Amino acid sequence: MYSVTVRGHMMIAHSLTGDVFGPAQRLHGATYVVDVEFRRDHLDSNGIVVDIGKATDALNRVLAAFSYRNLDDEPSFRGKNTTTEFLARAVFDRLVAAIAKGDAGSSATGIESLRVTLHESHLASASFDGRV
Amino acid sequence: MYSVTVRGHMMIAHSLTGDVFGPAQRLHGATYVVDVEFRRDHLDSNGIVVDIGKATDALNRVLAAFSYRNLDDEPSFRGKNTTTEFLARAVFDRLVAAIAKGDAGSSATGIESLRVTLHESHLASASFDGRV
Amino acid sequence: MYSVTVRGHMMIAHSLTGDVFGPAQRLHGATYVVDVEFRRDHLDSNGIVVDIGKATDALNRVLAAFSYRNLDDEPSFRGKNTTTEFLARAVFDRLVAAIAKGDAGSSATGIESLRVTLHESHLASASFDGRV
Amino acid sequence: MYSVTVRGHMMIAHSLTGDVFGPAQRLHGATYVVDVEFRRDHLDSNGIVVDIGKATDALNRVLAAFSYRNLDDEPSFRGKNTTTEFLARAVFDRLVAAIAKGDAGSSATGIESLRVTLHESHLASASFDGRV
Amino acid sequence: MYSVTVRGHMMIAHSLTGDVFGPAQRLHGATYVVDVEFRRDHLDSNGIVVDIGKATDALNRVLAAFSYRNLDDEPSFRGKNTTTEFLARAVFDRLVAAIAKGDAGSSATGIESLRVTLHESHLASASFDGRV
Amino acid sequence: MYSVTVRGHMMIAHSLTGDVFGPAQRLHGATYVVDVEFRRDHLDSNGIVVDIGKATDALNRVLAAFSYRNLDDEPSFRGKNTTTEFLARAVFDRLVAAIAKGDAGSSATGIESLRVTLHESHLASASFDGRV
Numbered sequence: 112m113y114s115v116t117v118r119g120h121m122m123i124a125h126s127l128t129g130d131v132f133g134p135a136q137r138l139h140g141a142t143y144v145v146d147v148e149f150r151r152d153h154l155d156s157n158g159i160v161v162d163i164g165k166a167t168d169a170l171n172r173v174l175a176a177f178s179y180r181n182l183d184d185e186p187s188f189r190g191k192n193t194t195t196e197f198l199a200r201a202v203f204d205r206l207v208a209a210i211a212k213g214d215a216g217s218s219a220t221g222i223e224s225l226r227v228t229l230h231e232s233h234l235a236s237a238s239f240d241g242r243v
Numbered sequence: 244m245y246s247v248t249v250r251g252h253m254m255i256a257h258s259l260t261g262d263v264f265g266p267a268q269r270l271h272g273a274t275y276v277v278d279v280e281f282r283r284d285h286l287d288s289n290g291i292v293v294d295i296g297k298a299t300d301a302l303n304r305v306l307a308a309f310s311y312r313n314l315d316d317e318p319s320f321r322g323k324n325t326t327t328e329f330l331a332r333a334v335f336d337r338l339v340a341a342i343a344k345g346d347a348g349s350s351a352t353g354i355e356s357l358r359v360t361l362h363e364s365h366l367a368s369a370s371f372d373g374r375v
Numbered sequence: 376m377y378s379v380t381v382r383g384h385m386m387i388a389h390s391l392t393g394d395v396f397g398p399a400q401r402l403h404g405a406t407y408v409v410d411v412e413f414r415r416d417h418l419d420s421n422g423i424v425v426d427i428g429k430a431t432d433a434l435n436r437v438l439a440a441f442s443y444r445n446l447d448d449e450p451s452f453r454g455k456n457t458t459t460e461f462l463a464r465a466v467f468d469r470l471v472a473a474i475a476k477g478d479a480g481s482s483a484t485g486i487e488s489l490r491v492t493l494h495e496s497h498l499a500s501a502s503f504d505g506r507v
Numbered sequence: 508m509y510s511v512t513v514r515g516h517m518m519i520a521h522s523l524t525g526d527v528f529g530p531a532q533r534l535h536g537a538t539y540v541v542d543v544e545f546r547r548d549h550l551d552s553n554g555i556v557v558d559i560g561k562a563t564d565a566l567n568r569v570l571a572a573f574s575y576r577n578l579d580d581e582p583s584f585r586g587k588n589t590t591t592e593f594l595a596r597a598v599f600d601r602l603v604a605a606i607a608k609g610d611a612g613s614s615a616t617g618i619e620s621l622r623v624t625l626h627e628s629h630l631a632s633a634s635f636d637g638r639v
Numbered sequence: 640m641y642s643v644t645v646r647g648h649m650m651i652a653h654s655l656t657g658d659v660f661g662p663a664q665r666l667h668g669a670t671y672v673v674d675v676e677f678r679r680d681h682l683d684s685n686g687i688v689v690d691i692g693k694a695t696d697a698l699n700r701v702l703a704a705f706s707y708r709n710l711d712d713e714p715s716f717r718g719k720n721t722t723t724e725f726l727a728r729a730v731f732d733r734l735v736a737a738i739a740k741g742d743a744g745s746s747a748t749g750i751e752s753l754r755v756t757l758h759e760s761h762l763a764s765a766s767f768d769g770r771v
Numbered sequence: 772m773y774s775v776t777v778r779g780h781m782m783i784a785h786s787l788t789g790d791v792f793g794p795a796q797r798l799h800g801a802t803y804v805v806d807v808e809f810r811r812d813h814l815d816s817n818g819i820v821v822d823i824g825k826a827t828d829a830l831n832r833v834l835a836a837f838s839y840r841n842l843d844d845e846p847s848f849r850g851k852n853t854t855t856e857f858l859a860r861a862v863f864d865r866l867v868a869a870i871a872k873g874d875a876g877s878s879a880t881g882i883e884s885l886r887v888t889l890h891e892s893h894l895a896s897a898s899f900d901g902r903v
Contacts, residue, residue: 113592114634120496124388124404124445129289131350133296134443140388140404144497148634157525158588163631164529179398181388192290196245218527232384233408233893235295238246238280252892256784256800256841261553263614265560266839272784272800276893311794313784324554328509364780365761365804367559370510370544377856378898393685395746397692412898421789422852427895428793456686460641482791497629499691502642502676516760520652520668520709530707536652536668540761575662577652628648629672657817659878661824720818724773763823766774766808 114150115160119170121145121178125193132192138183143195143229145174145202150224157218165216172214173205195229195237203227203239210243246282247292251302253277253310257325264324270315275327275361277306277334282356289350297348304346305337327361327369335359335371342375378414379424383434385409385442389457396456402447407459407493409438409466414488421482429480436478437469459493459501467491467503474507510546511556515566517541517574521589528588534579537627539591541570541598544622551614561612568610569601591625591633599623599635606639642678643688647698649673649706653721660720666711671723671757673702673730678752685746693744700742701733723757723765731755731767738771774810775820779830781805781838785853792852798843803855803889805834805862810884817878825876832874833865855889855897863887863899870903 124140147170149161177185182193191197203225210219226240256272279302281293314325323329335357342351358372388404411434413425446457455461467489474483490504520536543566545557573581578589587593599621606615622636652668675698677689710721719725731753738747754768784800807830809821842853851857863885870879886900 112636113596114636115592116632116634118497118630120498122399122403122405122496124402131289131291131294131348135386137443138388138445139386139443140406141386142404142406142496154590154592157527158590158593159527160592160633162527167630179401179403181402194286194290196247196286196292197290200245216527232386232406233382234250234299234384236248237292238248240244240246250893252894254795254799254801254892256798263553263555263558263612267782269839270784270841271782271839272802273782274800274802274892311797311799313798326550326554328511328550328556329554332509364782364802365778366514366563366780368512369556370512372508372510376900377860378900379856380896380898382894395685395687395690395744418854418856421791422854422857423791424856424897426791431894458682458686460643460682460688461686464641480791498646498695500644501688502644504640504642514761516762518663518667518669518760520666531650533707534652534709535650535707536670537650538668538670538760575665575667577666628650628670629646630648659817659819659822659876722814722818724775724814724820725818728773762778762827764776765820766776768772768774 112150112152113154113160114148115163115166116146116148117163117167117170119145119167119174121174123177123180123182125182127192127194129192141231143198143231145170146228147206148226149219149222151221152223155218155221159218161219161222162216166219169209169215170206173202173209176205195231195235196239199227199229199237199239202229203241207243244282244284245286245292246280247295247298248278248280249295249299249302251277251299251306253306255309255312255314257314259324259326261324273363275330275363277302278360279338280358281351281354283353284355287350287353291350293351293354294348298351301341301347302338305334305341308337327363327367328371331359331361331369331371334361335373339375376414376416377418377424378412379427379430380410380412381427381431381434383409383431383438385438387441387444387446389446391456391458393456405495407462407495409434410492411470412490413483413486415485416487419482419485423482425483425486426480430483433473433479434470437466437473459495459499460503463491463493463501463503466493467505471507508546508548509550509556510544511559511562512542512544513559513563513566515541515563515570517570519573519576519578521578523588523590525588539594539625539627541566542624543602545615545618546620547617548619551617553614555614557615557618558612562615565605565611566602569598569605572601591627591631592635595623595625595633595635598625599637603639640678640680641682641688642676643691643694644674644676645691645695645698647673647695647702649702651705651708651710653710655720655722657720669759671726671759673698674756675734676754677747677750679749680751683746683749687746689747689750690744694747697737697743698734701730701737723759723763724767727755727757727765727767730757731769735771772810772812773814773820774808775823775826776806776808777823777827777830779805779827779834781834783837783840783842785842787852787854789852801891803858803891805830806888807866808886809879809882811881812883815878815881819878821879821882822876826879829869829875830866833862833869836865855891855895856899859887859889859897859899862889863901867903
């Protein structure tokens with residue numbers, strides 16, 4: 112199995128609902144450094160998993176829709192806790208849709224699975240890993 | 244599959260037995276920076292894999308039992324080489340027991356597998372990965 | 376010159392005022408991974424620059440007063456842009472006061488200068504460096 | 508499952524053929540920081556996955572055959588694009604051959620799979636993962 | 640003293656002349672991950688050292704003139720060894736010129752000194768540090 | 772001012788004397804990842820600060836004299852606390868002596884100052900910085 116991983120980031124505000132979150136129930140924020148691993152069993156005719164430039168552009172467009180925002184105000188997240196693991200899945204879903212639309216280039220149509228990891232600090236991260 | 248990873252560390256002395264270890268047969272020591280990945284297929288009702296605070300506390304309690312000690316003196320390791328890979332398994336086993344006792348919070352009862360990685364330097368690490 | 380550096384972090388929400396900030400004028404947030412370097416010319420009688428445990432505790436208390444908050448609501452920052460460089464200075468000033476009160480232990484009274492660095496992403500950081 | 512990961516690096520020149528590569532069609536170069544994960548289900552009688560010293564030596568010998576060279580001149584890569592993912596596979600294949608010859612020590616004969624990751628910058632990496 | 644540090648990178652081919660360089664006398668290449676620290680004693684009226692976005696753009700334009708090239712073919716480097724330390728100075732000189740032209744924004748006119756660091760691997764880096 | 776930084780590491784056992792050290796009064800150990808910055812105002816005729824290969828070899832020889840040892844048994848450290856900051860100075864002193872003997876190559880005779888940093892974990896490090 113081959114893979115290529117690219118990195119981006121987003122900076123957001125949010126609050127979390129539930130006693131389990133302690134002080135994170137208050138409005139606060141995070142920088143998420145985001146790694147996306149694109150995987151496939153065979154390279155394409157150019158010898159690549161994915162066009163790194165186009166894959167990075169597609170990731171950055173997905174992240175721009177979150178970045179510099181208060182996620183508490185996003186209609187699509189109403190009633191949800193935007194935890195790091197939840198956001199890893201949200202980035203995954205939007206990136207899968209972007210790949211399907213061709214935003215990550217034609218080589219990306221051969222991608223079989225993705226792993227999206229959000230690093231929230233030097234001490235913690237969360238991932239969602241699934242088939243495209 | 245969702246996952247959350249948290250980090251801790253421990254500083255220990257030990258020696259290793261066997262020609263394969265060369266100068267590491269002498270009494271020496273190591274800092275192990277420890278990453279634990281907690282995995283499950285579905286988030287709980289709070290939208291989390293595990294309570295990061297409680298998971299970190301559980302990891303730190305496991306590591307405290309090793310830290311600032313000479314592992315050559317630990318009865319439970321008698322006759323064993325406390326290699327990095329062996330210690331990754333030891334941390335895994337103790338953390339699985341801690342989860343079963345509820346030390347990592349109630350959300351941790353949904354954890355399906357763990358990966359424990361010990362970084363011994365900027366050049367080498369070892370992991371144990373298994374089902375809970 | 377000797378130095379010891381310890382690390383902590385804080386997660387905050389804020390917004391910035393001025394065209395120069397572009398989309399960061401909206402309410403958003405950041406994780407700041409914070410490194411503090413404590414410096415002095417000579418070690419104390421224990422052979423240390425500072426008690427690492429107490430210095431870390433003092434730093435964590437300073438950071439706790441910012442963390443999991445919306446800095447736009449903090450009275451002490453009214454009318455100020457809480458940029459990364461501004462916050463590096465704010466952490467510096469509060470840590471100098473904490474050292475003076477003895478929060479970082481008695482060895483810290485020998486500290487001559489500090490450097491506070493806030494990493495806001497894998498691409499950018501800011502520092503304030505000054506005499507105590 | 509147990510694993511041990513070791514790190515090396517190589518510095519090479521090359522060019523890539525195909526419009527998808529944009530400016531990387533020109534002769535340029537890269538530092539690849541290379542991580543190799545060695546995996547097996549059970550530890551050997553010394554309590555190890557592999558002799559870290561010998562595994563590192565085997566990796567360094569494989570990398571030395573690439574390093575400080577223009578890969579466009581390597582006969583074995585003629586007609587191929589030496590992309591990061593292609594090179595991850597090339598390092599994998601050569602390391603598997605080295606293990607079979609005993610270059611990574613006798614404990615390495617128990618290795619079941621390898622993952623080879625080449626980091627080309629702070630923003631991108633590629634891997635090949637397969638059974639030995 | 641305040642500072643802001645931003646990161647970019649470049650990927651180049653080159654060769655070095657002189658026995659001291661050993662195998663690096665052959666045509667090879669490198670990824671340089673480049674950190675630039677911008678310093679000044681006082682923040683401007685926006686509370687910043689420099690506009691991070693414009694400073695990053697200015698750095699990226701400087702690096703683009705090197706990137707994806709064989710530095711042995713650059714007329715301005717004829718007769719020079721393009722060592723990591725030499726290139727740190729070259730990036731410094733070009734960035735100082737860019738600041739003077741206003742490429743890094745008006746706040747950058749207050750910058751007093753710069754430190755440019757090129758990381759060539761996980762084991763080595765070089766810097767040039769000087770007044771603007 | 773130009774500088775070049777190289778990295779090595781050592782793994783040692785030791786104990787520390789004094790209430791300030793808490794549990795670190797027990798025999799334990801550490802991995803120290805060691806960065807040494809070599810500085811000078813002008814490059815030599817080859818365009819370098821120091822021969823990176825020879826500087827790394829000199830550092831590794833200095834570190835080998837500590838590594839895989841119990842520092843409590845080293846006669847030269849009798850009656851001293853081998854804290855991270857103390858060891859940073861010890862590495863500095865031995866490296867300065869090695870440079871004077873020519874162990875780091877002839878270009879190293881132009882080195883004006885050194886900074887030695889020992890990273891003891893992902894959370895703490897110590898340095899000694901001085902003129903050669």
